[in-house]
Amino acid sequence: MQIVEGIYQLLTPFPQFTFEDARALRRQLQEHPRVTKGLPYVLPYMIRDRGETALVDCGWNTDSAYEALEVGMREHGSHPADIQRLVITHIHPDHYGMAGRLKRIADCEVVVHEKDAEIINTRYFAPKGLTESMSRFMQLNGVPEMDTPAMSQGSMNMLGNVAPVPPDTEVKGGERFTVGGFDFEIIWTPGHSPGHICLYEPNRKLLLTGDHILPTITPNVSIHTQTHGSPLGDYMRSLEKLADLDVEHVLPAHEFDTKELKKRILEIEHHHEERLDEMVRCVDAGGSTAWEVAGRVQWATGRLADFEPFMQRAAVGETLAHLEYLFEVGRVAKVMRGKQLYWLPI
Numbered sequence: 001m002q003i004v005e006g007i008y009q010l011l012t013p014f015p016q017f018t019f020e021d022a023r024a025l026r027r028q029l030q031e032h033p034r035v036t037k038g039l040p041y042v043l044p045y046m047i048r049d050r051g052e053t054a055l056v057d058c059g060w061n062t063d064s065a066y067e068a069l070e071v072g073m074r075e076h077g078s079h080p081a082d083i084q085r086l087v088i089t090h091i092h093p094d095h096y097g098m099a100g101r102l103k104r105i106a107d108c109e110v111v112v113h114e115k116d117a118e119i120i121n122t123r124y125f126a127p128k129g130l131t132e133s134m135s136r137f138m139q140l141n142g143v144p145e146m147d148t149p150a151m152s153q154g155s156m157n158m159l160g161n162v163a164p165v166p167p168d169t170e171v172k173g174g175e176r177f178t179v180g181g182f183d184f185e186i187i188w189t190p191g192h193s194p195g196h197i198c199l200y201e202p203n204r205k206l207l208l209t210g211d212h213i214l215p216t217i218t219p220n221v222s223i224h225t226q227t228h229g230s231p232l233g234d235y236m237r238s239l240e241k242l243a244d245l246d247v248e249h250v251l252p253a254h255e256f257d258t259k260e261l262k263k264r265i266l267e268i269e270h271h272h273e274e275r276l277d278e279m280v281r282c283v284d285a286g287g288s289t290a291w292e293v294a295g296r297v298q299w300a301t302g303r304l305a306d307f308e309p310f311m312q313r314a315a316v317g318e319t320l321a322h323l324e325y326l327f328e329v330g331r332v333a334k335v336m337r338g339k340q341l342y343w344l345p346i
């Protein structure tokens with residue numbers, strides 16, 4: 001789908017969806033934007049101007065996602081082999097999964113932020129240590145013994161659908177790059193991932209937001225073994241970085257494109273403020289682990305105890321991101337008791 005001449009929104013399905021079903025849903029959303037459940041597809045963006053071709057994000061490394069990319073590029077007179085530069089907003093498997101395959105086909109320059117480049121190795125090339133550190137991490141946060149191996153194994157299943165490749169170019173944010181007549185600025189927006197980037201084209205007033213800003217979904221901001229500091233604090237500061245940009249097209253990597261930037265930023269901030277208040281109420285006077293707090297919080301998808309291990313881990317990680325932010329702003333304290341970390345109200 002053409003956004004403006006030279007910028008095309010493509011679509012690649014998640015492994016559990018067919019291209020046809022995912023595309024049908026995307027068309028429905030075009031006519032009736034609404035809240036959707038789950039993630040049926042990724043929206044890569046092709047920039048093609050004056051004989052130059054770049055792609056922002058790709059999709060999972062499945063044959064059907066590759067075929068979908070091929071179909072989408074062909075509709076706009078191109079082919080994956082034409083890609084000269086592949087910019088990855090962040091290295092989550094739905095955005096980066098196909099990068100290795102595209103590198104082989106097109107010999108393109110792969111561009112990743114240095115903070116995400118750092119975690120490619122432990123996440124995709126040598127994930128064994130990750131499983132072990134995840135077990136220790138879960139123990140620290142009060143996850144009951146029997147649940148730990150299943151939870152720490154949770155993400156191993158998706159590795160089959162990722163073709164990792166080391167980046168050719170690592171960026172820090174602030175760099176510019178051109179594709180034909182487009183002039184993009186790279187904006188570092190850590191939070192959802194430590195090296196998440198957005199791309200801004202000030203002349204055409206376009207902002208490619210990756211997973212940082214989505215029209216109805218609040219992106220997951222989570223603490224796990226590969227996060228340091230306060231990702232929710234980073235995330236909130238990253239939202240503010242974009243708030244004053246002059247933007248007419250907000251182009252996210254999921255759901256649908258929109259014109260609303262400022263309003264959506266305010267909605268997301270409001271959501272987290274409510275969530276932070278709720279988390280404070282879920283901390284016992286005598287102290288609680290993140291697992292205990294996560295068990296008391298209202299999740300849109302049900303009770304923590306009923307979640308799949310992978311989702312339990314995501315919920316604990318999200319709870320921790322909020323607790324760490326509350327600690328950062330002086331609303332809770334934390335203390336080690338034996339091998340476990342407890343959070344206390346102030």
Ligand SMILES: [Zn+2]
Nearest residue numbers: 090092192211
């Ligand atoms: Zn993501």
Ligand SMILES: [Zn+2]
Nearest residue numbers: 092094211253
């Ligand atoms: Zn995503």
